[in-house]
Amino acid sequence: MSGEYQFCGYGDCFDIAVGMVGTRSLCGLCDEAGCVIGDSECQREDAYDHGRGDEHGTR
Numbered sequence: 001m002s003g004e005y006q007f008c009g010y011g012d013c014f015d016i017a018v019g020m021v022g023t024r025s026l027c028g029l030c031d032e033a034g035c036v037i038g039d040s041e042c043q044r045e046d047a048y049d050h051g052r053g054d055e056h057g058t059r
């Protein structure tokens with residue numbers, strides 16, 4: 001097995017990422033957005049957009 005499911009390496013992001021065991025990986029969206037593990041702010045446009053009247057069920 002080369003990878004495992006884990007939470008995104010970015011602390012405030014709760015998406016699932018696939019990464020190597022024992023390492024932290026960013027989810028696809030964070031990776032695309034240019035987030036950096038350990039950085040103070042998620043770069044995703046929707047990073048902190050939790051339920052602002054947009055009910056698309058992103059969980």
Ligand SMILES: [Zn+2]
Binds near residue numbers: 009010026027
């Ligand atoms: Zn993420």
Ligand SMILES: [Zn+2]
Binds near residue numbers: 013033041042
């Ligand atoms: Zn992020």
